[in-house]
Amino acid sequence: DAGVIQSPRHEVTEMGQEVTLRCKPISGHNSLFWYRQTMMRGLELLIYFNNNVPIDDSGMPEDRFSAKMPNASFSTLKIQPSEPRDSAVYFCASSLVGGVEKLFFGSGTQLSVL
Amino acid sequence: DAKTTQPNSMESNEEEPVHLPCNHSTISGTDYIHWYRQLPSQGPEYVIHGLTSNVNNRMASLAIAEDRKSSTLILHRATLRDAAVYYCILQGNAGNMLTFGGGTRLMVKP
Numbered sequence: 001d002a003g004v005i006q007s008p009r010h011e012v013t014e015m016g017q018e019v020t021l022r023c024k025p026i027s028g029h030n031s032l033f034w035y036r037q038t039m040m041r042g043l044e045l046l047i048y049f050n051n052n053v054p055i056d057d058s059g060m061p062e063d064r065f066s067a068k069m070p071n072a073s074f075s076t077l078k079i080q081p082s083e084p085r086d087s088a089v090y091f092c093a094s095s096l097v098g099g100v101e102k103l104f105f106g107s108g109t110q111l112s113v114l
Numbered sequence: 115d116a117k118t119t120q121p122n123s124m125e126s127n128e129e130e131p132v133h134l135p136c137n138h139s140t141i142s143g144t145d146y147i148h149w150y151r152q153l154p155s156q157g158p159e160y161v162i163h164g165l166t167s168n169v170n171n172r173m174a175s176l177a178i179a180e181d182r183k184s185s186t187l188i189l190h191r192a193t194l195r196d197a198a199v200y201y202c203i204l205q206g207n208a209g210n211m212l213t214f215g216g217g218t219r220l221m222v223k224p
Contacts, residue, residue, distance in 0.1 A: 004157075033211075043158070043201075043214035056211065091157045100146050100205060103212060105157030 004106035006092050012112045018080040021109045024073055025094030033093040033103065034067055034077050043091070049075065050097045082113045118202045123219040126192045134187040134218055136202030141182050146205045148212065149176065149187045151198040158201065158214070161187065197222045 005024040013019055025032050033048040047057040052069045060067070064083070069075040079086055089108045095101040119137040126132040138147065149161040162169055162176045164185075169176040175188040189196055201217040 035214075042216055045211060045213060048211060093157070100163060102160040102163075103150075103158075105159065108157050 004092055004094050004104050006090075006106035006109050008109060009107065010110045010112075012114065013082055014114050015083055016081045017113075018078065019082045019086075019111060019113070021077040021079075021090050021092075021111070023075045023077070023092030023094075023106060025075070025092070026104055027073070029094035029096055029104070030072065031095045031097040031101075032069060032075050033095075034075070035091040035093065035105075036088045037091060037108070038088045046077070079111075082111075084113045087111055087113050118204060118215050120200075120202050120215065120218045122216065123221065125221045125223060126189075128194060128222055128224050129191050132189040132192045132196070132220065132222075134189075134200050134202075134220065135184065136186070137184045138202070138204055139183045141204055142206065144206060147176065147178060147182075147185050148203045148205055149174070150201045150203065150212075150214070151196075152201070152217070153195075153198045161200070163205075192220075192222045194222050194224060196220065 007022045030051050034046040035043050037043045046059045047067045048055055049069045067077045089110050091105050091108045093103040093105040095103045146163050146165050148163040150158040151161050152158045162171055162174050164176045164178055177186045199217040199219050201214050203212050
């Protein structure tokens, strides 16, 4: 299994531009999580989906952030417009829903907003 | 959510055992104790989890206090590749959601 695949690995953009981060979960997993990591705030859960349905998006910072999961094998996190304070590493993770299951994380997308 | 408290950093010598403590005095009866670690420039990876009994796997051992208010992750023989941030996390039965704290940065000296 290839694990959780995130793209791009690095993204550099200018303030005001739209940014789209992509995630392919492990095949068969039906929970998907988006986390953000910064030095100041550590790892923060932004949103998670069960069976493609958003369950908790209370961690999404503001309306500039949106996440979708159109099918079981793909999810996007979009920032529009981007701001310098959005610079962080964004991780996607997947697991099997229910019970006590391991989370498998991708390698992350390093986002720099200039 | 119940919180965990971990030392900010610890140091170990290579090939020696490492005991990473975690306090979770407000743990509820149904909370599982999870440990993840994050190597430099990588996403977190699962290490081990338990509920009441001590647990062993190929990566580590988890020792859980009888009152469950604390736990210890044991690396039996630290290697340089074990240098990472180790997170102790409680998971309630409300689903898979995991809330990460600050973790313990483990440094391993050759």
